[in-house]
Structures are given as C-alpha cells and as structure tokens.
Amino acid sequence: MKTDFKRFAFFAAAVLATATAQAKVELPTFFTSNMVLQQKAGVPLWGHSNASQVTVTTSWDNKTQTVKTNGGDFKVTVKTPSYGGPYTITFNDGDTVVLSNILIGEVWLCSGQSNMEMPLEGWGKVLNYQEEIKNANYPQIRLLQAEHIDKPLPVDNLVVQAGGWQVCSPATIPLFSSTAYFFACKIYKEKNIPIGLVHSSWGGTVVEAWTSAEALRTIHDFDSVLDGMQNEQARAAQEQKYADDLKAWNSKVLAADKGYQNGKAVYADLAFDDSNWADIKVPSFFENQGFPDFDGVMWYRKSFELEAVNGNGHFEYYADDNDRLFVNGVEIGHTDGYSVLRIYTIPANVLKKGKNVIAIRVVDTGSGGGLYGPENLHITIGRESRVRELAGNWKIAPGVSFADVEPAPYMPAGQNRPSALYNAMIHPLIGFKFAGAIWYQGESNADRAQQYQTLFPLMIKDWREKLGDSKLPFIFVQLASYKQAKAEPEASAWAELREAQAMTLKLPNTGMIVATDIGDAEDIHPKNKQEVGERLARVALAKVYGTKIDYSGPVYKSFAKKGNTITVEFDFKDGLKANGGTLKGFAVAGNDQVFYWADAKIEGGKVVVSSAKVANPVAVRYNWADNPDGNLVNASGLPAAPFRTDKWSGVTEGRK
Template sequence: MNKYLFLLFFLCVSMSMQAKISLPAYFTDNMIVQQKSMLTISGVSAAGKEVVVKVGWNSKDFRVTSGMDGKFEVQVPTPKAGGPYTITIDDGEPLFLQNVLVGEVWLCSGQSNMEMPVAGWGKVMNYEKEIAEAIYPSIRLLQVKKVISHVPSEKLEINGDGWKECSPSSVENFSAVAYFYARNLWEKLKVPVGVIDCTWGGTPAEAWTSLSALKHVWGFEEDAARIEQCRADRELLMAKYQDDMTDWEKRLNDCDPGMKNNVPCWTSNEQSGDDWKQMNLPGAWEHNGLPDFDGSVWFQKVVDIPSEWEGKTLTLNLGKIDDKDITYFNGKEIARGDGYYVKRTYSVPAELVKSGKGIITVKVQDQSGTGGICGSPEELSIDAGNDKISLAGMWNYRVGVPLSQQPQVPFSPDSQNYPSVLYNAMVYPLRNFPIKGAIWYQGEANVERAVQYTPLFQSMITDWRNLWKNDFPFYFVQLANFLNMQEVQPNSTWAHLREAQANALHLEKTGMVVTIDIGEAYDIHPKNKQEVGARLARLALADTYGKGKYDIPMYKSFKIEKGAVILSFNQNIIVKGEIPTGFAIAGPDMKFYPAHAIVKGNMITVTSPDVTVPIAVRYGWADNPPCNLYGENGLPLTPFRTDSFE
C-alpha cells in the first residue's frame, strides 16, 4: 500500500511542478516588444490547461488550451510604441511580466568588434564617462549567452535575468556598438529601443549560418555533407575531426622547415644562422619585425638553469599567446595552448631540468589579426618556487609557414567556429521574437577567404530573413583599417574582404557603414565605437525610418583619356588634408604604383609618371590605407577598384 501512496505523491508533485508556466528566455520583466507586429507568446504549462494571456495595451483576453505536451501559443498584436505595460499569463497560477515597453527591437550580432563591451575588456573611448551617463530607462538590453549546438535549438540561453533597463551597471559589459546604436535611435525617434547582444568574438560567418543554407555555398559542400552523414551527432563528428586533424598536422608539418619527418628539428639545440633573427618580447610580431604576417613562427630562448634547480619541476610563464602554441623544453614537448590572447602557464617536468643551458622553444600559430607572445614583461618568466628568471627581452625567431601556404585547419565540432553551431544555438531560438532589423559587424575571421565570403555573407543574410519570415533591414559594418599603413598593397586580404562585404549591397534593404577612417593600426578592436554606432543609426534612420539621407560616397565608373584615368562618383568628393591620398594605378603589366589625384566635384583624375598607359585604379586597397576622401555628406569614400585582376 505504501508503494501506491508514494506513486500517487510522486505524480502529484510532478503535476504541480509542470503547472508552473515556463516561457522562452526573452520573456522577462523589463522586456521590450516590437511595435506594430504580431507577438508570439508561447510556453509550457500543465497538459490540457486553459491559459489566459492579458496584455496591458489590449483589453481582450487571449485564451488557448495547452496540448498534451503542455505547450501553448497565442498570437498577440502589438500597438505603437509606448508603455510600460504588464503581461499576465495565467493557467490558474498567474505569471506577471512587469515594466514591458513597446518600441523598436534590433538584433546586434557578429564577432568581437560587435561584442566589444563599453568597459570590461573593451574600454571604448571615454568609457568611464560613457558608463556614468548611460541612464536611459527607455533603452532595453538583452544579452544572449555564448553557447553552441549541432542541431537547431528551441531553447535560448541568456546572461543574467533577462532584459535590463539601460543603466551604468547594465551597459558596462554590453556591446558598445549596440548601445551607441540604440542611444542614437532613441535620441532621434523618441520611442523605446531594445537591442539584443548576440555575439561571439573571433567567429566566422559560417558559424552563424544554417546547415541548409551552407549546403549551397561554394566551399562548404563537404562540411555540410559530413554533418548530415554524421546526423549532427557530436561523437561521430569528433571522430571524423580527429582524423582530419591528424591529416592536417601531417600536411602542415610537411611544409614546415622546423619539422622533418613529422619530428621537430629546431628544439633540441640552440638555433643560429642567417634565417634566425631576434625579436624583443613580449609584443605582437606585426610591429616587431613581421608586419602583416599570419601563420607560424618558431621562437627560442636559452636560459642558464642554476644547479640548485636541477631535478625540480619548474613553472614556465609565457604571457598571452595569440593564437595557438606548442611549447618545448630541452627538445621535449611539454604543452600545447589554444585561445586568442590567453595567458599560458606550463609545468616543466623535473626529469627535463638539468643545470646549464635550458632551451625553451615555442611554435606560435596565428590565424588572423595580431600574433605572437604578448602581455607584459612581468608575465614572461621561468621559476622554481621563490627563484625566478625573467624571459622578457630578446628571443631568436624564424618563420615557419605563412598562413597562405598552410592547409586550412579543420574546426573542432566543439568549437564556436564550427559551421552552423551559433546559428543553431543563438539565432534560431529567437525566430519567433519579432525584430525590426539586424546590425552586423564581422569579417575579420574570414579575411583569408574573401572570395568565399561573397556568396557566404549574402546567403547568411537571406537565411536569417527566411528564418524570421521577414525581409527585414540588414545593416553591416565594413572592416576598419588595420595593421601597417600602406598606399600600395595589391594582395591585401583585408581589402578583398571589404569588397566581398560591399557586394552584399546588391541585396535589397541592406546598407553598409564604412570605417576605413577610424581604425587603429595595431588594435583590431578600435576604441571609437561611438562613431560606428552613430553611422549605423544614421543609416537606419534614413533607410528604415525615413529620417534624413545616408548615401555612402561610392565609385560609379571610369574612362581613360591621354594617360589619365578619370573616375566619377555618386556625389561630390571632399579632401580632408592637403592632397588626396590612397590611390594606386596600374598599366598593362598589372603592377600598381602610388598615384597622383586631382579632385573636382564628383570627378577625380588619377595619373602617375610610372604608368604611361593606365588601365586600372584602386583606392583604399590595403590593410591600412591612407584614405582622406569624404563625400559632401561627411561620410568616408568607400574603398574600391576598377579592375578584376585577381
């Protein structure tokens, strides 16, 4: 009898637990909903329950009966901007959502330049003042948690308790671009604005794109087929990944002069010779002897190990390495590290520690942006307890394999960079929440694959619109200037990626913000996010809300006359400086030279004494070009080229 009583008690407890209504994570106090839209209010109650939904802006009761699985869903029209309101969802035990606003909701996504917080690791320009003044109760903030999924997920995970009123405490670790965008919209529209921070630093566009879309994008056919063959099962995908990594490492080692027959040959002895140079560490190698370099570099430092250290386990501190490393001590591998700018602390096994020379060799692999052994001088050391030897100073180094000569590294299925995993976990669960549009800042992680980015990016935009069943506005930021300033750089991967981004303007309801004038040479995260947010808002205000105009200055056409190339533009061009800069010109040999330019209205004449028969002109075609041309509306001229040489 007791057994049956226990079962009855268990069933009653289970039913009472199920009776508590659960809602998607974006339904919280302080939320904002898109005005003049159809809001889907869905959730889970007990099976067969009548659920009554009441919204403060409508006197009607919305009634629905939950299914056998407890799920329910009602469609509620939203009014024009206003509030605050209360939403009640009642299945006998009411759930109240307080302080709800109706206004404009924007999804803000991309990699680290969209993720970059106002303070935190970002620290935008004048961040302390910005935080202190961030008191905007009509701006609401929601931050999506960084998670991955191999299949589309119904569950959205968020940081904190959900929507927050914009305040100094809530904005501090929130996307700076999203916040400045919202602030500019609110100041002009005078309606509540909500922004959803849905970002993950260092991630490529394919991670944000659905598998069904990637199947039709050039270069991703094999990835999509593999995921389908493995039924998106993590264990099967991991087994295939291990095979791929073994093959990749062998192919990489085959082209690495530091490896011979898959065995490192620069780790046992102190290296010297003409191919070995010196670099002062810590510091990014881009401004330390290797400008614009991505790929692998071998570093070596020889220290004198005291006799009293012999046979002791040592601690090796290598600062913050960007991105990956394999570390050796006296010829033996002791550790592998992974992660952009992550501090490395390794143990040196006691059996490797002998008095005399201690040879530390570190192979560093960098995929994009800055690379090397970074951090502060205090972070580089080797020690045995209280005794410490600094490793800051001159290290020997030698280039291994430039990234352009490396086979493409496979992404782990557990990586945020794996195809579709961010779409599945962070975008797909938002599909029933109406938005006005999306803003996007990403591209750095795809720099080495610019040709592929054109179809990929346009597919992703269309993919998101299909998911929401809404042809919403999609506005994006073109990559800023970065790395060493150069006037002529025909093979610039950053320039090619900017062009690939601009190609998306062929899609309707898209817009681009040019930031070629506000980047920083040695900071991939430029601090002036205020201007980025302001330009995005100016674009949205013009194209979505009909307030003002946002025509980015763009090249239209060219003709060649008497040894000069005459370019025409969509508006008058203004020079900020003494003479126009940033132009390069080429003749039939397809070699580019710095060019002289004369601006007159919406026409620019370009010449060079080095090119008597010009056939092509480029402007702003470098990682970090010296651009100083603007339109009559104050916006920077978009980088362009008249040729299609490569």
Template sequence: IKNIGLINTSWGGTPAEAWTTLETLKSDPDYAPILQRDTNPDDIRAKLEAKFGKLVTAETDRGKLFGDTRMVTEGWAGAEVDAAKWETMELPKAWEQAGLEIDGLVWFRKQIDLPQDWAGKDLTLELTPIDDYDIAYFNGQKIGQMGLDTNNSWQTPRVYSIPGSLVKAGQNIIAVRVFDTGGGGGITPTNDPMRIRPKDASAEQARDLKGPWQYRIEAISAIASSGEQNNPARLYNAMIDPIVKAPIKGAIWYQGESNAGRAYQYRKLFADMIRDWRRAWKVGDFSFYFVQLANFMDQQPQPGDSAWAELREAQTMTLSLKNTGMAVIIDVGDAKDIHPRDKQTVGYRLAQIALARDYGRKIEYSGPMYKSMKVEGSAIRLSFDHIGGGLMAKDGDLVGFSIAGSDKKFVWAKARIDGDSVVVSSEQVAQPAAVRYAWADNPQCNLYNKEGLPASPFRTDDWPGVTAENK
C-alpha cells in the same frame, strides 16, 4: 513612447555559414566545400591518423611549446624524412584553407638549392606572419622562434638570421614548427615577403619561398574541438531560430574577418544569409545594416592584393539587396588589434543610416561611394554617389589611390578633387585602365564628404583577386 529593445545574439570569430540555414547551403553547389568541412573532433582525428599515423594530444600549456620534441631527434627538421608520411601545401595559406581543420602542432619543410657563392654566408630568412607561434630550423639546427614573449605574434612577419656555418651549396632544408592555439593557423598570406637571401643582399637577389611546402602533423591540441560553433548552420539553429518569434524592426551585423580568405564566396553567402533571416521572421525585407571591415594589420609600402579589401568589396556588393546599409570604418581600426576600440564612431555611423532610412531624417548617412569611371587621356575621372555637401581630402592631399594600365601593375597615383569627381593619374602609366582606392588590409586613405563620412574602398577593375578560387 514606443518600447525599444535590443537582442544581442553573437559569437566572435565565426564565419557567415554558421549563421546560415542548412537548407540554403545545401541548395547551391558553390557551398559544397563548406558542407564537406567536418569539424567533429573524433572524425577529424580518425581521418588524419589514417593519413599521418597515430597522433598525440598537444600540450595545452603554451609555455611548453619550445621544449624538446622527439620530432627534432627523428629528423623532421633535417634532410632525411619519410616523404610518404608528408603531404604538400601551397604557402602562404592558413591551413584551414587547405582543408586542415585542426588546432595544434604542424611542421612545414622546404628543400632549396643554393648557389656556390652563398655557401658559408650569413643568410636572412623572411616569412609571412605565423599563427600563432613557431620555431624555425635550417639544416636541422634551430635558428629562431617567436611565441609568448611577442604580443600579437600571429600577425607579425618573421625575420630570422641563419649563420653561415649552416649554409652549403646545393640542397638545404628549411623547417618551421607551427603551433596554432585556436582559430586560423599556419603560415598566413599577407603582402609580406617569404624569401631567403644573403644577409646584406638586396631583395632582387632573394630566392622566393612561396609555393609548395611539405607538411606533417605532430599533434592535435586538446582545444581542437572548440570550432564546433563554426559548423554550417550551427549558430543559426542555436542563436537565430529560437528568437524568430520576437518582433523585429531591423538587424545590425559586424562580421567578415573569418570569411576574408573566401571573399569571393562571401559575395553570395552574405546575401543568402540575410535572405534566410528575412524568410525566418516572415515580416518582409526588414532593415539589415552592417559594418564594413575596419583597417587592420601592417600598412604596405606598395599597392598589392588584399583578401581584406576583397571582403570589403563583397560587403559593398551586398548593398544591392533591398533595405541594406553599410557603415564604413576604414578610418577607425588598429593595425595591431582586430577589435577597434572606438565603438562610438561605429555606432554613430550605423545610427545615421537608421535615422535616414527608417526614421525619415534628411541627413547624409554614407560616405562617397564609387559610381563610375571615365578615361581622359592619361588620367581617369571617378564619379561618386553620396557626395553630400561635397568631396574633401582630410588632413592634406588625397592619398590611397593607385592606378594601372592593361598590364595590371598598380602604382601609387596622384589624385585631385575636381568638383564632384576625382581625377587620378601617374607619370608611370600613360594609358590607364583601372584605379583602386584604399585597396589594402590597412590602407592610408583620406577621401571624405563634407559631412565627415569616409569613402568606401573600391576598385574599378574586375581582375581576379587572391580569394577568387577559395571555397
């Protein structure tokens, strides 16, 4: 009997660059933005105070967030502000993605011009999820808030009512005071709407609020320094380098959420991290098996872009490295919990890979993986690897497929299994160009092989995604 041991070296909510060597990060110009992020608290404060003026320390008692703030009396929520002290940020976006590496209180403002026939009418303000808490204002008056009284407020879209008595024709001001307690913060990007409209009006009559907003920091919280572990190479140096003299057979890896906003960059970064570890152990290309991101957040009624889908795609691309394997858990997640509770299924699927790849078991260890497509008139035929005993739809007809023509406008599609392939079509797309499957944060999807393993999400196109420019 061989002695077998597991070393658990982990830190939740951290990005892949923290587990990668500084030498690798310095060797590639694409990683320069990572190296330029300075999370030293004293440096952060000095740089921000040079821009915004003296900053106070935010109250660490979260319950006091909704207390009086002098910024309201000083007009931050109203029409008259000193524009020189405000910066601009494209929203929706986690503010870390805009270079704001802090936790604390930040105000966002947007001036909008409303037509005469909106004056005096009750309006509805819709915003994407805000991480973590917020108070919303319209023309200087508070219209709503979300905080400690709401579970998972950081992933909940906001819907606030604006009384008609505050609404006037011409210039109006929307202001949102956001409190981030840790990790990512801000008015975050999802498929949810970000708009304003008359209360009973249709979505077509709404004014889109995405785009440039003014922002200004109110305070940096006392926990702003807790992001030290996210610095480049910090966790590699502290938690990988000290154990590289231990014998190793393989590694299992569950991460990616913290890099979802930079999924295109992750295509290269994750592979480079794996190469780093293999160089450090000096025993060749040991097995490296990882878990694809689970389904998470609210389901969307229509096909759309998704940073999480792009991160799953980046993980799938990493399978091009020798001796890698991926456990797909697109059916195990929880819309309201980033940590799926079903750990047994995750462990089982990882074990199947190891049993087949490392211990010689003659078993199917992966669900269907997209291989190729062929246009057949008004339909697209999809072929797969790892079909095992055959393809199957779990619990009814196939769902989760969308299709688009060259206009890149995806619509839900009909899909059917035809032998070892899937045929996809829609009456709305006469000349199809691309198919996507399970392409969402939390998709409805049910393509499996008969071994009970789910198909990996995929797309047949390579059209630029929402994270393509994020570094």
C-alpha cells in the same frame, strides 16, 4: 506566420525567473520582465502550460485573450501600440505569471563575430571605457545577451545570460556588446524611443555558421559537412579521414621545420646560438614587426638569469594560434587555440642557477600571429615568488612557412560548422519581432572573399525568410583597416572581402558603414567602437526612421578615361575633400594590371587621377589594401568606401 506547435515542445523544461513556484505557465527565455516588444506590431507570445487554456492580459490596452493549449503548447498574438511603458503582461492558467517593467519600442538583433561581441570592459576595453560605463544610465535601453551555444540541428531554446532582459546601467553594460550599445544610445538620443538589443554573436566565427542548412544546401559548398552534422555514420567517416590527413600534414610540417632535426627541437636547446636571429618586441604580433603576411611556424627565444632555484616556475601568456613551450631544451607543454590563456608550471629540476632559456614554438594559421596580451609578461619562480620580467626584446626566427608546404586539411568544428550558430543562436528567435538587424563580421571569411559574395546575401535573405520579414532592415560594418601598411599597391584578401560586403548592398533595405579610417594596424579589434555604433545608427536613422542625417561618405559611381588621366565620379559627393593633407589612397594600372600610386586631385566635385608610371591607365582602385590610408571624405566627414573599377582576378578567386 503559420504555427508549428511541435517547435514549442522544449518549453516543458524551461524555467521562468519571474514565475511563482506553483505557476504552470512556462515561457521562452526571451519573454521576461524588463523586455522590449516591437511597437505597432502583431507580436506573438507563446509558451507551455499543463492547463487546458491560458489567458493573456496586456496592460497597455487592458485586453484579455483566452487561448486553448494544444499538447500543452499555446500561442497568442498581441497588438502593440506606439512606444511607451512600462507595462505588464499577465499569463493565467489557474496560477499567475506576471511580466513587469515592459517597454514598447524598437528591437534590434545584433550579431556577428568578435568586433560585434567586443564588450565595453572585459577583454574589449573600448576607448574611455571606464567613463562610458559610469555614464551608462539608460533605463529606456534594455539588453538581452545570448550564450555561446552551437548545435548540429536547429533547437528552439535560446540560452541567455542573467535570467533574461536587463535594464541598461553601469552594472549591466560592462560585458555587453559595445557596438550595439553605442548604436542604441545614438538612436535613443535622437528619437527618445525605448530600444531593445538582442545580442547574439560569437568571436572568430564564419558567416556560414550563422546560415541555416536549408539555405546552404542551395549552393552545395558545404553539403558534405552538413551531411556529417545530420548523420552519425557520415560524421564518423569524415572525422577519421580528417584525423588521418591532419596527422600526415603535421608530420610534413615537422619535417620541414628548421627548428627540428631528427625529431629533436634544436631551436629550444640551451646552448643553441640565436645571435643571428631577428629581434622582436614581445608581446605583439610578429606581422607588424618584419614578418608581414607570414603564416606558419615561428620560434621565439629569451634568456634570463636566476641566482638560485627554490621551487617551480609559473609562466602565463597568450599565443596565436597554437604553441609549444620549452625551457632549457625540455618541453613543458603545449596549447591549441588563439584565445586561450597559457598557464604552465615549470618544474624546479628543469630550471638552473645562472642562465636559463625559454623557447616557444608558435604555429600561426592566419591573421595576427605570435605572443600577445598584457604588457606585464613575466615568470614567477619559487616559494618567494621571485619575478623575472620577460616583456621586451626576444629573438625570433621562422621555422617553416605554410607557403612552402601543401595546404592544411580542414574540417569545420564546433561553432564554425555550417549552420551550427544559426541552429542555436538565431533559429530560437523565429517568431520574435524585430525592427532590424546590425551585423559586424567578415574577418574569418576574408581568405574566401569571393565565396562571401554569395554567402553574405544568402544569409541575409535566409534570416528574413525565417524571421518572417522579407523587408527586415539589415545594416552592417565593412571591415576596418588592419595589418601592416604596404609601401606599394598589391593584392589584398581583406580588400576583396570589403568588396563582397559592398556588393551586398544590391539587396533592398540594406546599409553599410565604412570603417577603414578607424581601424588599427596592430589590433584586429579597434577600440573606437563609439564611432562604429554611431555610424550604424546614422544609417538606421536615415533609412529606417526617416531622419534627415548624413549617413554615407562618397561612394564610387563611374569613371571616364581621357588621355593619361581617369576621372572618377561619386554619389554622396557634396563637399568632396581630403581629410588632412594631400589626397591619397588612389592607384592606377594599365593593361599589364600592375598598379602604382596615383596623383589625385579634386576638380569640379570629381577626382582626377594619373601616374607618371602609367601612360595609358585603364583601371583605378581606392583604399584597396588590408590597411589603407585613403583620406577622401565629403562634407559630412564620413570616409569614402573602397572600390575598384576593374574586374581582374583576385587572390581569393575559387577558394571554398
């Protein structure tokens, strides 16, 4: 790879934890003790020194290279052997810096949004997390955690946690990516090779944020936003226009909100009669309790009694996405952001002896919405900290659906600006050697699934080019099942996103795992990350490491129509069967494009489908839903990938 010495200038400000106070050699944050270097590779090492030359000595071969500095920067390539260690690397420019406990093995880049970020403990709490953490004694697995940083332009300094690489242990694993950890465990147990995990992900992010501006410019979908990121004048104009448009839109929403009349929050009034409102259990998302696919303003109400008022109230909860809290008709405060803990103080003069009413106006812009979080929802009152439990039954009513107003203006901000995460969390890794990448993302792009057909492979090719490996293995997770199951077949943005992911398999050296059988209707972050990690590892073992192991469920191959039936053929078809009970998940349609659930049966290693409601079927779909329940597997027990045989227009067509 051609060296651009200018890109190393940032090292003048870097501090290496293992260096002595006098040492002049400064290294990137990902060159530290405890690291893993890719085996059998030419691995670049670079840094900064005030001296005219630097010597680099590697203990695995006892070789020393001397390299001259250029403007203070130096770079040398070392040859790594087959896996092993521990080793040391010594840098000397008159002072000595020694990196110790280095392993040679397989290094994987782990990225995506919250389902990749989801830690074993912390906010994640995966299945059996306490036992998993207790057993996480894997000194041959090493962890590097990138901080959440976004930048409008590429930078060279990767900001990392804990001073660099950590040895996997019960002390270091709790807040690390659970998917990445279980992936590494499976590979290590099978191959007994040291594994290094570079975890660089961020929840709630879009794929274009992880793609370079250079690549995004080739499709022109984000040119104006990129212009604003790279030009202050353009950015100021965009921000002003967005602010004006958003103010106007919010005024229209407020005018349409039934909870307001003449600017007054009537749904928050103490005397308002909510007896005809629906009941809902809180905390939980309202989509799963009678309001499927609702995006807009939702009002909650809850009454409670006080024997006396002897101080302020204290109320904490989570809301998705934005909220406004009222008590006895008085507005207490508002908060924006779905992942932000609301912490409100209710003044004592607002509270009343006897009946009090809490009203919360929640604005949900997509996916799960409402009041969510821990079950111990309560309000604390006064000096004696009297507790009033608030979990359980609340009243709920829509204020306005966004389907009834014009679309909201949108301008990407922060970490979701196109290229912003590539710039800060991927670009600094250019030059570092990887065995491959694993990826779990797509939820935030589901409403633009057709565009994802272009964006996702664009990002993969972009990473390969920038990282200098055109054949870099790239393995990803297809979206798990989520949201309320539907009684009848219907359109689904999540199904279209899964299709876009499957289409990306046309790129060489890619692999995909199916996770529709291990999702959670009420949680966009399903807890069974053990299975996700193991399935990713199965693909890596089979495709990267040449291990004979089952790694795929049935994959659609072709279909043939005969009379009122359609026969579907699959790859990976050995041992086709229904995983418990009758085969389900298939739907058929005629030329009217209306789908009905199909009767499905396995015959001769194929699936034959039909429906009494469709005399002349022309198309088949399987697990085409937000939360599908299809149960087709093969002898491995791995689930079949969702598919459709038609090319009819989807609900995300044309969205950008």
